Amino acid sequence: MSHAVPKVIEIRKGQAPAQLDRAEFGRRFRAHYVDPAFRSEDAAIGRLEELAWQAYSEGRKAPSTRKAGAEFADPSYDLSTEWLETRDRLAQAQARWEDAAAPSRVLVVCGGARNDGTCPGEISKSFRLAGYASEALVQQGIQADLLDLSWITSDYGRQIHPCKGCVSTAMPLCHWPCSCYPNHALGQTHDWMAEIYERWTAAHGVLIVTPVYWYQAPSPLKLMIDRLVCADGGNPDPTRTGGKKPDKAKAIEMAGWDYPKHLAGRAYGLVVHGDVAGIEGTRRGLSDWLDWMGLIDAGAAARLDRYIGYFEPYATSHLTLDADTAVQEETRNVARALAQAVARVRDGSLQAAQPKVRPPRPK
Secondary structure, three states: OOOOOOOOOOOOOOOOOOOOOHHHHHHHHHHHHOOHHHHHHHHHHHHHHHHHHHHHHHOOOOOOEEEOOOOOOOOOOEEEHHHHHHHHHHHHHHHHHHOOOOOOEEEEEEOOOOOOOOOOOOOOHHHHHHHHHHHHHHHOOOEEEEEEOOHHHHOOOOEOOOOOOHHHOOHHHOEOOOOOOOEHHHOEOOEOHHHHHHHHHHOOEEEEEEEOEOOEOOHHHHHHHHHHHHHEOOEOOHHHHOOOOHHHHHHHHHHOOOOOEOOOOOEEEEEEEEOOOOHHHHHHHHHHHHHHOOOEEOOHHHEEEEEOOOOOOHHHHHHHHHHOHHHHHHHHHHHHHHHHHHHHHHHOOOOOOOOOOOOOOOO
């Protein structure tokens, strides 16, 4: 059943909290400097606080901008120079991906949050499995790019900020690459995704190695997944929506949006491990997500879910992995199968099935 849509769609308001007052802003700003070693610089911190307050109260999200130029719908629009730099790196990465003479490259994603650089004090099994996979890829003549998402738990200032859900207002409001960050007015900086987008774009294949946390993907992996929504239907021209103007984005979507799949055509493999439950559901969820984005399933041999030390103590889990040479070799086989799929994708003998049908409900 079709529904009548008003010419102007109401923008719903009333959820966001009120802007902080000056005192509360100062309290939060100074929380970064509670170490007594900073006390000798309180006057300097006060001056920085005042500058940060001005940026916050004036909403200076992107303090450095330049005119968009002729390649955009609105050449006179002031675009963030940081966003433009990320966009340019993605274009270069896409060119490398399309270059038939370039070496094959697989992005190996370690999805666990644990490493020995912070509270856990020990490396993760996912990191070890990712290492086995990377070694097998190199042996197949593939460049292995290891993306260890645990760095957000142990590396100073490194963050993956959460998706703000722009796509749920209207797909064209979700920009490729994401333009929600950095937001200097809110102190939302050091966003790792700018680099991660580039590494996904340059990859001919992606291999995700992850544990299960509470029946789900770990939070670092889920943060990355959510922020990759702009790769599936995202708008590469923020000037069309006047930056983040929801009314303009809604009008564009209602006029018809083509949902470009910016990462389609890359092959993928999966290694999901756990110790009690949830491996199959997590693996299926990851497969569904990657299929939806237009990536190419490298086959059953490239999809693995295994328990390592089923209902055994956490304290001995690395010893259990030492002894489980079968799961080590199965992980290498995932990498080998993905390497074969990457070669076939690049020579044109393996392609994702793209039925020539018009979806009645594109999304």
